[in-house]
Every structure is written in structure tokens, then in C-alpha cells.
Amino acid sequence: MLASFIIPFFIAAVVVYGMVKKVNVFDCFAEGARQGADIVISLLPVLTGLVIAVAMFNASGGAELLEKLLRPAASLFGIPSEVVSLCILSPVSGSGSLTIFESILKECGPDSFPGRVASVIAGATETTFYAVTVYFGSVGIKKTGAVLPCALIGDFVSFAAAALTVKWFFY
Amino acid sequence: MLFIKVSMINYIWAFIIVFSFISAVITGSMQELSSSVFSGGSDAVELCLKLLGSLCLWNGVMNIAEKSGLCEKFAKLLSPVINFIFPKLKNEKAAKNAISMNITANLLGMGNAATPLGIKAMKNLQGLNSNKEAASQEMMTFVVMNTAALRIIPSTVAALREAAGAAEPMDIIFCVWISSGLSLLCGIAAVKIMGRLMKK
Structure with a gap:
């Protein structure tokens, strides 16, 4: 696969370019890597909080409950009911939404309407809560302002756009 | 507009936990909820260990790219886009370098590289930030871009x-x-x- 080339090629290219420019590549690497270790230590507390909350949400059956509540709203925007659980989980948990995505593909088929909408959503969204927590946690920002609502607006737009574009392109 | 000045994360975090408790009462899955608290804690440590590896790797690779001047080449390529989205950063080379590496990693689908590179950009933006407790406009835009x-x-x-x-x-x-x-x-x-x- 082409995709597996990208990362090794990128690293090799950076190292070769560094050698050409007469940089002490290994010393330089180690110097940078040390900063990585400091960042992880500052991230551990915030990530623990986030991961525990997500684990509780998954274990409590809360996702199914929320899904029932949101189904009517989703159908207003043309989002098929099979995909609602993916919409709920995709901003919260990367591994959780991947599992749900796989089960949608299995149950509805990858070339069905819900299967295609789910594929677009899985490809067009990132784990919003994780990104917000990691990025602001790493620099110790406590007041995140309007970030989360804005990012969730973005997520919602991609859900609605997924349903719309799949309808346009395929049906 | 007081309500958006208070950090949303506090409310959402509290909501997730309370909502989980209530739904566990309704669906009768209190046992699963209880054990998820402990597995969640160790999952977080596992996640940090995974991050430790990729953060060290990508910070190291980035350091080479920076010292050799490769970063600046990427930054020049993406400069029009970055200047458009972040007009205030026009003369902030370090921040622009880091942001352009994060965008490059995202576009190429190198998810596990994009995060450490993005954190580097956040550190640069924090250096330019006047209030160290509150997110600057540039930080918010950058994080939303990454979501x-x-x-x-x-x-x-x-x-x-x-x-x-x-x-x-x-x-x-x-x-x-x-x-x-x-x-x-x-x-x-x-x-x-x-x-x-x-x-x-």
C-alpha cells in the first residue's frame, strides 16, 4: 500500500536532508526527543480525566440512551438512524467510533446509504474532545473559550454534509 | 456573553460523568460502570505511554527538520494559507514553521505525527500569548483546524x-x-x- 510508504519515507527524507546540511542528526534527534518526554508528563493528569469520563460514558449505556433522544433531530438533517451512534461517539472516542463504524459496515453493507454516510463521517471527523484536551493540556491553558462549541459546530456540519453529499453523488 | 468565558470543558466533563451515572441507573449497568472507572485509569496511562513514544520520535525528527532548514521550506510553501488564516502571525517564523509541519502531517494522513507537531505549534503560540491561562484567538483557530x-x-x-x-x-x-x-x-x-x- 502507498500509505505505508509515507511515514518511513518522510523520516528518511528528513534525516538525509539533515545530513546534507551537515546537522548532527542523532544528537539533534535526542535533543528534540527529550522535550517529548516533558510534554507527556504534563498531559497525564488531563488525559486521565478524559479517558475515565469516556470509559464511563461507554460502559453506562449512555450512548444508546442519547441515541434514542437524538434520532428525531438527526432525521431532520437526513442522517440515517443507523449512523446516529457514530455521530455521538466520533467527537468523544476514536477507538469507540472505529468499532461502531465497522459494525455499521458489517450490518448495512459498505455500499448502502447508511454505510456510505458512515464512511464519510469516519473520514471527515477527528476525535474533537481528545484534540482539545491534548492541545490545551500540553500548554496549561485552562480557559478554552469558545473552542469546544466551535469544534462541535464543525463536527455537526460534517455529519449533515456527509448525508447530503452521499445523496447527491450516489442517489 | 459571560457564559462563553467560563471554560466549557468543566461543564462537559461533569455532564459526561453525571449522565453516565444516571444512564447506568436506568439501564442497570452499574457494575460495568464501576469497573470502567478503574480500567479507564489504566487506559489513560497506556495512552500516555503510546504518546510518549510518538512524541519523542516526532519531536526528534522535527528538531532535525528545523535545524536543517527543511521546516522553513515547508512554511514558505504554505505561507499564503497560514497568513490568510492567522493574519497576526505574519512575522512569527517559529510559530508558522510549526503550524505548517502540523498541516503537512495532517494532509498526508500521519495522524500520530500531527499531534506532537501540533503540540509544538501550541507551545509557540503560548509563547506569544499575553494571558497564559486563557486561549488566544490563534490557539482556538489552530485547535479547531485540528478537530x-x-x-x-x-x-x-x-x-x-x-x-x-x-x-x-x-x-x-x-x-x-x-x-x-x-x-x-x-x-x-x-x-x-x-x-x-x-x-x-
Whole structure:
């Protein structure tokens, strides 16, 4: 696969370019890597909080409950009911939404309407809560302002756009 | 507009925990909830260990790219885009370098590289930030950019579709581009509008 080339090629290219420019590549690497270790230590507390909350949400059956509540709203925007659980989980948990995505593909088929909408959503969204927590946690920002609502607006737009574009392109 | 000045994360975190408790009462899954608290804690440590490896790797690789001047080349290439989205950073080379490496990693679908590179950009932006407790406008825009999935090839999705027997695993690619592009635009627009409202 082409995709597996990208990362090794990128690293090799950076190292070769560094050698050409007469940089002490290994010393330089180690110097940078040390900063990585400091960042992880500052991230551990915030990530623990986030991961525990997500684990509780998954274990409590809360996702199914929320899904029932949101189904009517989703159908207003043309989002098929099979995909609602993916919409709920995709901003919260990367591994959780991947599992749900796989089960949608299995149950509805990858070339069905819900299967295609789910594929677009899985490809067009990132784990919003994780990104917000990691990025602001790493620099110790406590007041995140309007970030989360804005990012969730973005997520919602991609859900609605997924349903719309799949309808346009395929049906 | 007081309500948006208070950190949303506090409310959402509290809501998730309380909502989980209530739904566990309703669905009768208190036992699962209780054990999830402990497994969640160790999951977090596991996640940090995984991050430790990739953060060290990418910070190291980035350091080489920076010292050799490769970063600046990428930054020059992406400069028009970055100047447009972050007009205040026009003369901040270090921040622009880091942001352009993060965008490059995102576009190429190197998710585990994009995060450490993005954290580096956040450190630069924090250096320019006047109030160290509150997010600056540039930080908010940058994080929202990273919550929309900018990538050229949705390879994970294509692989899973192929595994599920799709006739044409990549046939959704235009829909993915349009959806993530729209979500990116709306997210950035929302940040700009909210930023203006909060100034008043």
C-alpha cells in the first residue's frame, strides 16, 4: 500500500536532508526527543480525566440512551438512524467510533446509504474532545473559550454534509 | 456573553460523568460502570505511554527538520494559507514553521505525527500569548483546524471499507473532501465570530 510508504519515507527524507546540511542528526534527534518526554508528563493528569469520563460514558449505556433522544433531530438533517451512534461517539472516542463504524459496515453493507454516510463521517471527523484536551493540556491553558462549541459546530456540519453529499453523488 | 468565558470543558466533563451515572441507573449497568472507572485509569496511562513514544520520535525528527532548514521550506510553501488564516502571525517564523509541519502531517494522513507537531505549534503560540491561562484567538483557530480532519487520502476508512467488501472503497473520497472542508470552514468561521462577540 502507498500509505505505508509515507511515514518511513518522510523520516528518511528528513534525516538525509539533515545530513546534507551537515546537522548532527542523532544528537539533534535526542535533543528534540527529550522535550517529548516533558510534554507527556504534563498531559497525564488531563488525559486521565478524559479517558475515565469516556470509559464511563461507554460502559453506562449512555450512548444508546442519547441515541434514542437524538434520532428525531438527526432525521431532520437526513442522517440515517443507523449512523446516529457514530455521530455521538466520533467527537468523544476514536477507538469507540472505529468499532461502531465497522459494525455499521458489517450490518448495512459498505455500499448502502447508511454505510456510505458512515464512511464519510469516519473520514471527515477527528476525535474533537481528545484534540482539545491534548492541545490545551500540553500548554496549561485552562480557559478554552469558545473552542469546544466551535469544534462541535464543525463536527455537526460534517455529519449533515456527509448525508447530503452521499445523496447527491450516489442517489 | 459571560457564559462563553467560563471554560466549557468543566461543564462537559461533569455532564459526561453525571449522565453516565444516571444512564447506568436506568439501564442497570452499574457494575460495568464501576469497573470502567478503574480500567479507564489504566487506559489513560497506556495512552500516555503510546504518546510518549510518538512524541519523542516526532519531536526528534522535527528538531532535525528545523535545524536543517527543511521546516522553513515547508512554511514558505504554505505561507499564503497560514497568513490568510492567522493574519497576526505574519512575522512569527517559529510559530508558522510549526503550524505548517502540523498541516503537512495532517494532509498526508500521519495522524500520530500531527499531534506532537501540533503540540509544538501550541507551545509557540503560548509563547506569544499575553494571558497564559486563557486561549488566544490563534490557539482556538489552530485547535479547531485540528478537530476537522484535513487529509488527502482517508486511508483507514478505505481499508475498512475494502475489508467489508466494498465495490469501490475509495468512491466516497469526494464526499469526504467536501464534508471535511465544509466543517473546517464553518469551525474557523465560528471561532472568528465568537472571538468578535467576546471582545464586545
